[in-house]
Amino acid sequence: MRGFCLISFFLLFSFSYGQEDFLAKQYFKDGEYEKAVVFFEKLTKKNPRRTDYAEGLVACYQQLERYDDAERFLLKKVEESYAFPTFFIELGYNYTLQDMPDRATEFYEKALRKIDENPNFGYSVGYRFQKYALLDEAIKAYSRAMELKPDLNYDFQLARIYGEQGDIEKMYLSYLNLIVEGKTSRSNILRNIDEFISEDGSQPNNITLRKVLLKNAQKNPNILWNELLSWLFVQQKQYKNAFNQEKAIYKRSEISSVERMESLGLIALEDNDNETAFDVFEFIVKNSNNPVTKLNAQLNLIDIDLKDTNPKTLDAAEEKYQELISEYGNQAQTQQLQIAYANFLTFKRNTPKPAISMLKESLELPMGRMPKAYIKMALGDILVFDRKFNQALIYFTQIQKSLKNDVQGQNARYKVAQTSFYKGDFDWALTQLKVLRGSTSQLIANDAMQLSLLISDNSLEDSTQTALKKYARADLLAYQNKTQEAIESLEDIIQNHKGEPIEDEALLKQGELFQSIGAYKDAEFNYIKITEFYGDGILADDAHFALGEIYRNIRNEPEKAKFHYEKIIYNYQDSYYFPKARKLFRRLRGDIIN
DSSP states (O other): HHHHHHHHHHHHHHHHHHHHHHHHHHHHHHHHHHHHHHHHHHHHHHOTTTTHHHEEEEEEHOOOOOOOOHHHHHHHHHHHHOOHHHHHHHHHHHHHTOOOOHHHHHHHHHHHHHHHHOGHHHHHHHHHHHHHTTTHHHHHHHHHHHHHHOOOHHHHHHHHHHHHHTTTTHHHHHHHHHHHTSSSSSHHHHHHHHOOSSOOOTTTHHHHHHHHHHHHHHHHHOHHHHHEEEEHHHHHHHHHHHHHHHHHHHOOOOSSOOHHHHHHHHHHHHHTTTTHHHHHHHHHHHHHHHHHHHHHHHHHHHHHHTTTHHHHHHHHHHHHHHHHHHHHHGGGGGGHHHHHHHHHHIIIIIEEEEEEEEHHHHHHHHOOHHHHHHHHHHHHHHHTTTTTTHHHHHHHHHHHHHTTTSHHHHHHHHHHHHHHHHHHHHHHHHHHHHHHHHOOOOOHHHHHHHHHHHHHTTTOOOTTOOHHHHHHHHHHHTTTOOHHHHHHHHHHHHSSSSSTTHHHHHHHHHHHHHHHHOOHHHHHHHHHHHHHHHHTTTHHHHHHHHHHIIIIIIIIHHHHHHHHHHHHHHHHHOOTTTHHHHHHHHHHHHHOOO
């Protein structure tokens, strides 16, 4: 019986204690400090060594402006033998709140002196100073601890503080120390530095970083500094300068790898710096000992030549493809060559039959399911071009089943829907698209949603789906690079289906085709029409973004571009283009962003 009573008492005590803890924190969170203080007073008496209760009580006193109570409590705390140094900071901050700077400084200095006794206090003292925005004191705490105990490293904390203070050079130096010492991953550090630089190399922060890197490179000729300079030039889109750094890295590196070079070439190519991309890939061809890497570079060089498509470049490209086929043959490890050549024959030469035969031959080679899926995807695309829809559907469905949980499998499902759309089987297309609207790939999910809405919106009022069939035909013509025919087919929709849900879709698609042939005035007209007459529609954000890009990249009218990006920011916050629009708007406004 006695044991039972003891257990009951213990359980009751534990419940009561736990309830007091919960209520104290909940009342504080809710801003009910009069109630919270009662429970914190009880908790500090029962648990004199619990710093969280002591700090909670002090915070309540300060919120209630009971500074004298806070002072009395903290003066007792700092006299205790086990007093934690942060209580000196709490006491100092209590004086700061009462506008007593001299008394505050006295206790801040006492907290700093505690680090001399034990450098391990450096983090807790520095962090507490940061909490109260006492940044100079935080710098002293972290720096003193590192000086006394070199094993400690608070460069990350110091870098953040210097950044807050606007001391950009010291911030860079602290971050770079972390990279040099390997205390944290380089990518994490570069993400933090990213926040302070922009694409404009003439910005002060960019200039400061370049000077710091160059100074370090002169003091210590380590390829690390070349790598960081290359990274900076890439952020500034100065790819030729980055290429110079990469060449220096390649010459001084013990391992003759062109992996970094390959990455730079692809970035430059994507950003339409074709001249630098050409030089990079040419360097790789001359210096790489890896046949696959060399082949990829050769294929990229052909792609650059084909940017200016004319009979002469087409003939030259065909000759180069033939030479590469002779050199590499048809091997499982070089199927990118067969795919590239097949796409060239189909989409540039309009001769899909030899392309189909070549890829079917490739499928006979022994290879894993992923490379086989890439060949089947390319083959399916070409069969769609050749209007062999049922054959294409077979290959796309095979990929979808083979790679169910892969983005490539989701992409294949989208192609099943798109091919069914071209074929006129709108119900089956919708079935596939409903699944894809939850895709892990935002791009696939966005495309699936748009095609799904296109079909459903234009099937309700028009049971014959006449306009939808016309649009599917125009879309297929565009896919087949029959641009002028596609534009004319879309014009038929625009003229004969005015006011129907399909009109804005036709205007947008036609506008995109006008852009592809350089007819920017016609494209602008279409996009403006969408924003004026279909401002509440699902394509308004597409039109605003397209207008922003025309005014920014083609017309050089930044104010007009800003207007359209701003429309997306304020009116279409769920838009796929929202992050891009916000970034471009801020850049045009002159903000320092990456």
